[in-house]
Each structure stands twice: as structure tokens, then as C-alpha cells.
Amino acid sequence: MLVKHLTPILNVSDVRKSFVWFQKLGWTKGFEWGDPTTFGSVYSGPFEVFLCQGGQGGSGASGYSATFGPNSNEAAEKGVWMSVWVEDVDAIHQLCLENEIEVTWPPTNMPWGVREMHVRHPDGHVFRVSCAIDPAAAASGA
Structure with missing residues (x-):
């Protein structure tokens, strides 16, 4: 295919x-x-x-306030998850805050070499907003 x-x-x-x-x-x-x-x-x-x-x-939120980390349950999420790749995760985070869009995981340098944040659509769909970063920066949490 x-x-x-x-x-x-x-x-x-x-x-x-x-x-x-x-x-x-x-x-x-x-x-x-x-x-x-x-x-x-x-x-x-x-x-x-x-x-x-x-x-x-399907659709619907899990009832958890976070979509990642210790205060979440990824298996309980009912909506679709999609990865969205952007140039600047922090700029998107600021846009979300200004527009009162639910951020369920703040911008974070992840150990797999991306800076990532999550936003949840009102019907429970989760968008993993990411950009590539230097793997050394990801490992240090910078």
C-alpha cells in the first residue's frame, strides 16, 4: 500500500x-x-x-485532568490521539493559554528528543503538540 x-x-x-x-x-x-x-x-x-x-x-474525556504523567491514565482516554508537529511548542502553549484551550500536559522536554505538550478538544480528542529538540537537552530536562 x-x-x-x-x-x-x-x-x-x-x-x-x-x-x-x-x-x-x-x-x-x-x-x-x-x-x-x-x-x-x-x-x-x-x-x-x-x-x-x-x-x-468515539469521543469523550477520561475524567483525568492530565493526559500524561502521574495524574493521568492514558488507557482511560476515549477520544482520538494525534501527534501534531510544529516549529515552536512554547508559542502554541501561549496561544492556548490566551484562548482558554485546555492544556493537559505543559511544554516539557521529553527523553525521546522532543519538546511536547498536550491539548484536549472539548470532545476529548488529545493533540500531542511536539517539535524536535537536541537529544542532550531532552536528557537534561532543559
Whole structure:
């Protein structure tokens, strides 16, 4: 199989509210379908995510405030997890704070050589926002 494109589909409770949430992160609304709207998309550069109201997969938060570390339970999370690679995790963190987006893991240098943070969509989907860092910096926690 040679994959030419991949589009994740998120089960959301309200497509229009999801458009607003993604726009706070700097994504753009792609299309909307239905009357009322029950399907649509958002995109950032060449990357697109479909949003399906009430179907096509699971959703829901675990009930834990964190998505990583000692105060979390990754197995209890019900939504989709996706890794999103960016240039500057700290800038995205600041954007999330300014727009009251739920941050469930603050920017942290991880031992596997990335700076990573997590944000949770209102329907429980978790986005691991990451950028590559110097492995020596990751090991030192800098």
C-alpha cells in the first residue's frame, strides 16, 4: 500500500463549535456539509481533519485532568490521539493559554528528543503538540 493522503475523522458533539475551537489554534475551516451542518473539515497548511457530528469513532474525556504523567491514565482516554508537529511548542502553549484551550500536559522536554505538550478538544480528542529538540537537552530536562 502506498498512502497518498491521510485524513483523520473526529467524532464531535457540535461541528460548528469545533470549527471555533480549531480556529483558536490557527486552523482554517475547510468545508461544511448538511443542513444543519453535521460534517465538515478544518485544515492547517496541507493537513486536514474531518469533523463528524455524533459518529465515525468515539469521543469523550477520561475524567483525568492530565493526559500524561502521574495524574493521568492514558488507557482511560476515549477520544482520538494525534501527534501534531510544529516549529515552536512554547508559542502554541501561549496561544492556548490566551484562548482558554485546555492544556493537559505543559511544554516539557521529553527523553525521546522532543519538546511536547498536550491539548484536549472539548470532545476529548488529545493533540500531542511536539517539535524536535537536541537529544542532550531532552536528557537534561532543559
